[in-house]
Amino acid sequence: MRPLLLHLDHFGSFREPVTVDFSDTEYFALVGPTGAGKSTIIDAICFALYGTVPRWGREGAVAHALAPSVTAGKVAMVFDSDGRRYGVVRAMVRDAKGAVRTKEARLDELDPAAPLQEAFEAVVRPLAEGENVTAEAQQVTGLEYRFFTQCVVLPQGRFAEFLHAAPRERQDLLVQLLDADVYERIRQRAARDEETARQDASFARDQLAKLSGATAEAERELTERLAALRRLAGTMGADLDLLRARESDIRLAEQERAAVAERQTVLAELRMPAAVPTLASARRAAAESVETLAADVARLEADEHEAYEALTALGDRGAPRAALAALDARERLETEAARARAAAASAAEALDGAAGEQAAAEQALATAEEQRERLRDAHAAAHLVNRLEVGLPCPVCRHPVAELPRHEPPADVRAADRALAGARDRAQRARAACAKAETSASMHATQATRLESELAALPAPGDRAELEARLAAIAKADELAAQARDAVRAARAALERARSEADKVARQAESAWRALEAARDRLLVAGAQDDPPPPLVREDLHRAWTELLAWRDRAAQAARAALAEREERLDQARARLAADRGRLAERLAEHGVHAPRDASPDQLGAEVAAAVARADSALDRLKEERRRAADLENRITMKEHEAKVAHELALRLRANAFERWLCAEALAVLVASASDTLRELSDGQYELALADKTGDIEVIDYGEAGMRRSARTLSGGETFQAALALALALSGAVARRLDSIFLDEGFGTLDPATLDTVATTLERLAAGQERMIGVVTHVPALAERVPVRFEVTRDGKGSHVRKAGIR
Template structure:
């Protein structure tokens, strides 16, 4: 993993858009004062990848959003092998805090565009973890090396070293594993107990129990003969019972049919009501003919009168023409007044222009006089005139400046008055023109109205045209006649409605009478098989009385027949119950008992007990199989109990953690020794003494062994750096993907080192930068950063932090 480009805006102290391009940069330094924003660059890398910064709690996002910004974003382009990725996260402020509004991870194509592979904060973090094989904590330990901690680690005691390794390597995972093993042990023991509990009720599923059920089934074979014999007897009894039931049903139907005979209400008056309805039709028809005759007479009278709408049109047009004439007279007066006002306005304008001319002439005279007199200023009587060269008779008089100013003001006032008079004249001229146009339009409209009146008068009789009184009387007479005719038409409609109602009532009564005859016919049909008398069909009421008298005579005979049939059914039912009871007793004798909670058929009982026995055999066999499976489950669960107990007991021991830490230290010494030898040009290598403390072998001085506490500042830095790199490689090697980490950022307190030690540190960092890794340091020590090929200067002002690539002293040389 190698960072290529960091883009920030509205992030931490970087308010404006800032781009740090690390493409083709192997060794760089983040330089700046304390608080300038150097650590925010590292926060941008971890936030783009994992959505959090090491300095803040995982849920704290608001400190990463610039205080003056509502939104902010970070984009990190990085390479893994030959693949380039782009991680982007966007911050947004909420009412009380801030959150990650948007996140995406893109695979960058050759043309710079991106293919989105994750599009939510959680999915981006998970995908980054898959690509790098490192979680957030592992990434911070592998890429950002806490060098100060490793200098302490180098000189620490065994317990301090173990505590630091537990924190950095996450060795406490084995404690978690031990706890998990003990939890699984309890779960496995629970499975054993549950299996035993489930096995206990299955102990009765044995081969002997299955044989006993088979013997029980064999004893049911006699039931088939008992069922067959009883079926023949019961079928014969049922046949007799069916005949008796048919006789009972026929008798019941006859009794019910005769009992249902009843005369409907109102049958006796239907004929009289139908005759009365026929009479009402005649009366209504006569009234309608009289109303139609009266309406026709009025309509004929109307036809001989002038048309109502034509007379009304003449009256309306004459009134409209009169209104137009009156409006024209009024407009003419207004137009004459406007013309007079326009003439007065023109006269006022002429007067204003005259005043302007006089004021301008007076002003020009005073200006000219004042100019000439200024040439004579300072001269007195007897002095030569500068114009004619002759002596002056008297002292020259020079007009005062305030006289010229007063003349200028009079001119300005006159011009302003002329402008106002001109505007007033224009307004009056426009008003006069508008009134003239309205008067012309009114006259034209009045002429058209007069023509319309003449045309409308042609449509009415001549006597009415010249006599308004006659026209008004004719109009009143025509309206009265119209109202009389409309009233007559209303009486015709009322007569039509009355006739329709009379006909409808008569039709309804006739239908009711026909229905009443159909009803008595239907009633007789229901009892005709019993010898009901024929209907005379002359008097509906008399026919109903005859039918009901016959019903009273035959009802006792029908009732007696029904009672005899019911007695016969009772006798057959007793025989059937006795034969069925004998069958039930025979089945009970061979162990087949009918259910008492429901009425169960004997054949169904035989089928039930056989099915039940077969089911018991199937259940016994299934129980036997389940019992065998549970015994195997107990065996497997017991194995888990023993295994998890052993693992839990082992990981619960402090000796395991010490053993693991010792193995890690041994591997670190081997890897760090190789690194130290490489960084020191073969002079030093790392080992441990008999007490398990770190020591350095000085190969230049006869392989002398020196304790870590005796090392100089430069030697301590080289040794601590070698240990840090070894631990970084160890963490990366144990990641899920084994991704090669090609970037390291050294956050060391370089400010406390002397000049010789700084030189040693600089040489070591330069050699580390040539090892194929991208190496960055965070420092404000100028003597060290000037030796780095690429310097990123981080500054902070009132508008936020800036990061600019600065040429180093090496590049300048």
């Protein structure tokens, strides 16, 4: 790990952002007064990588990163490690309760070609964030925090940690520095490889055991068998042809036997239709029945004709019916006319009465009117009397009134008015009744006159009895004609049935003839050529059938004899085939080919061909197995060898023995190298050595006759010398990948001569240009000899850094 850029912002005593550039320096000093912030810069390197700082004590105590008055801060660093470039950033905040927490932490691999000032932006790949950053930083530096602070950063006041460390602790550090744990991993891997190789060998042996039959002897036997089978296949063609000929003989014999059997079936199936024996008599009876019924129909048709003639002679029913109806109408009209005459007479009579009543009413009215006029006059006269004066002219007669007449008071005129109104009303009603009676009398008289004239216009009436007798005679004749018609219909239906019966019998006969002909035709086809069925005699169906059945019985007997003879021939053909096939099967069996007893020639041929193919592929398989067996033997040898090598390796590395040996060797080299440096620094007084029993580092004091004592007994300055010698040896001789070392103080304990030696040693180390050396010192004599100085100062605004004094 070699820092290139370190950025601090509100970290520790630094209150303003500052970037320290280490990129162009191999050897530098951090100088400045007490409390200026020198150690804080070294802390920042540590904090950037591991998130903690040695002087805080407890790991992870991030609270100390920020000064109490600061709310947020940040540390970032660009560094190289093992040929790659990295950027690490940690930012902290203080929350409302005053607790400090990490706000952001990240570690990225950076592009080494990018300019340093832009390095943080040139991210090649992110490596870790948050809590994972410390573990990843450990991977990148190759050192745990506890070892980083022993051999990269030697913190102020704690530089002797490695010198005083327990042997076990030192061993752990060396294991990390030397990556010595790789040997344990190699051992474990070797043990696994041995196990795998043994399993492989065992598996291969199992496989080989399964191939025990794959021998050269087996291959020779199989090759011979294949050759024998091929010879058999080449020579069995003639045998198969013979078998095929035998099979053909059998097929022919089977066909012949089947033909005879077919003939037997045809003969056995021959049956005379059941109706044949009675068909002739049935036909005759049907013909007779038709004849009789036809005669009946003819006779009944004549009867029907006669009945219809008689009916026609009686004439139509219409005329007598119309005459009867006219008679009925006349009688109704006469009744009506009589009724009308009576009504007219009674109406005339009523009119006379009404006219009398009207005249009386009129008379009464005139009387009432007159009486009322008189009464009115009387009232007028009585009224006038009152105005008359004797001597004055009378207004009625114009004569002077002589004496005033005396008038009785007249009756009340209102009674006369009522009597007059009653008379008027009665006269009115009498007038209306008379007018109504007049209308009714006139109407009845007119109707009576009309009916009379209608009656007079009618033709002379017929004789009712005579008309009714005519209609009865027609009805009788009609009934007789209907009966005759029904009888004809019934006879015709019977005739129809008889004819259809006759047709049915005729069809049966026809069908029986056809059956006979068809049976005869089949017999002609299936029958023996030398004994055809008898010729057909067309006249008599029954006889024809009988003759054919008689012939059938003879032919059936001949067919039975023929069938026995064909079966014997077939048995002989089959026996010949079985004998020939048996002989061939024996030959095949001699070659290990077993065919079914009734195998066909093609099957036998196929069996032999299949046996050849099987033997062929078995031979191929065997050859393949022999090849595989050889491979397996080679594999077993190889795997056993591999297992042996892995076993040896694991044995050599067992129980960390090699790791311990390696670390012990490294420690011896380290102590020897440090011893040389210490001798130089102490001007020949001290050397270092390892205690045999405890493994502690001891000093050999040549001031005390080379006696050994514990390193813990050294003075402060001597301890620093010894620790520095060890740190330089670690950095230089043992772990070349530790490409930087930072020493914080301790130089103040050295006398000028020793300081000079230390300075020279550091300069020599820096001149090698393999590692960066940073020292923190108050000692001007040392500081002046360092080529690059970072002057750290502190004022009210916090710490500041300035690069100065480049020689």
